[in-house]
């Protein structure tokens with residue numbers, strides 16, 4: 674993506690900066706999605722697992738925007754036997770999106786993702802997403818937290834290729850091999866938790882940002898120095914870094930000032946030498962799921978069967 678502007682869209686028509694809704698109550702989702710839409714966001718990222726789609730739906734409805742102006746993503750929670758959450762079957766996957774659409778007050782989503790490869794039934798779930806696209810309930814379908822091996826499983830089963838993969842992506846977790854693989858296979862990359870390197874990331878009670886915080890300290894010095902050189906906030910620097918690497922980004926805040934600032938990342942550029950300095954910070958270290966005790970990219974169980982329909 675060479676030409677970066679507010680109007681640029683990714684290969685699947687997604688506005689490059691999206692507003693995320695993780696760790697928001699129903700009321701907070703309603704209020705902050707409304708704030709985001711007022712601030713100019715047209716791309717909202719939701720999930721069954723966030724348990725707040727009713728609030729997101731209310732904000733979208735109240736905004737009065739025409740459906741074509743918005744890009745709405747949501748995700749299937751696949752189940753996770755380790756957590757005692759049953760895995761969803763093909764039929765349950767179909768029914769889940771129908772219920773989510775009711776909560777979101779939408780006729781379709783622009784992108785539907787499997788949240789993570791946590792289920793033995795993941796190929797069966799993927800077949801259901803392919804059917805949901807045929808039904809017109811999802812314009813595009815993809816995955817999240819899938820590494821190269823999990824994407825290959827889908828391709829080797831002869832099923833349709835995921836159109837997008839949403840993964841944790843920032844200089845400390847730079848996903849080098851996966852990014853190249855997605856580029857080679859034309860899978861749109863979407864970054865989540867781009868702000869994880871910041872010292873205040875998810876530091877409110879119960880948000881889990883303190884886990885592994887010591888692994889960020891050296892990187893924070895470099896990020897601060899480059900942000901100062903460019904005269905931008907560290908948050909903007911991190912979002913812009915992901916955009917310049919070809920990703921769409923998601924960011925979430927409950928502060929109007931941050932919500933407004935985080936979408937305003939198109940009037941400066943990180944130089945090649947500054948990008949190189951940021952590239953040195955990679956530790957292949959993920960943070961977003963750490964408070965849940967797992968790295969979703971490494972948690973995939975054996976497949977139960979090839980495709981069991």
Ligand SMILES: NC(=O)c1ccc[n+]([C@@H]2O[C@H](COP(=O)([O-])OP(=O)(O)OC[C@H]3O[C@@H](n4cnc5c(N)ncnc54)[C@H](OP(=O)(O)O)[C@@H]3O)[C@@H](O)[C@H]2O)c1
Nearest residue numbers: 693694695865866867868874875908923924925926927931
């Ligand atoms: N697929 C997945 O497995 C997955 C996993 C994680 C996230 N996601 C999606 O990606 C979205 C973004 O990830 P995230 O929730 O981790 O959000 P994020 O934007 O990376 O980080 C949010 C944290 O950063 C702070 N923050 C936001 N803007 C800031 C700014 N300008 N300056 C300083 N601090 C700022 C927020 O605090 P304040 O509220 O105080 O601003 C909050 O503590 C999620 O909401 C969700 O939609 C997906």
